[in-house]
Amino acid sequence: MRTHGYGQIGQHRHSGSRGGHGNAGLHKHKWSWTILNDPDHFGRDPFRPPSYYVHPSTWVNVGDLDGLSKGDKALDLTSMGVEKLLGSGEVGGAYEVKVASFTKKAQAKIEAAGGKILVKE
16 A cells, blocks of 8 residues: 555655644744743743843942941941942931942932941952
């Protein structure tokens, strides 16, 4: 028997029965196969876009100083593991802050509140 159970002659010889050659149909009729067997085939994660950037946790804003101070007016941020003081937020009091680096905006806000920044290396 020359058809071996595949009906008319030629039905099993070409790529139509298997859905195409190579990667054909991975976004169409082979989508469930793609999700199960090769989920990273298309090379990107839609939940983490290319511009995704997480700021280091070693930066603190001046608005966070009230929570870090615990009643003290002298803060040593370098001993807390903070590398840089940023200028976002409002200053709640006159703080004397020791930090390795800071922004001009942070310095202006602390000095306007009556405090000062000491550079600690």
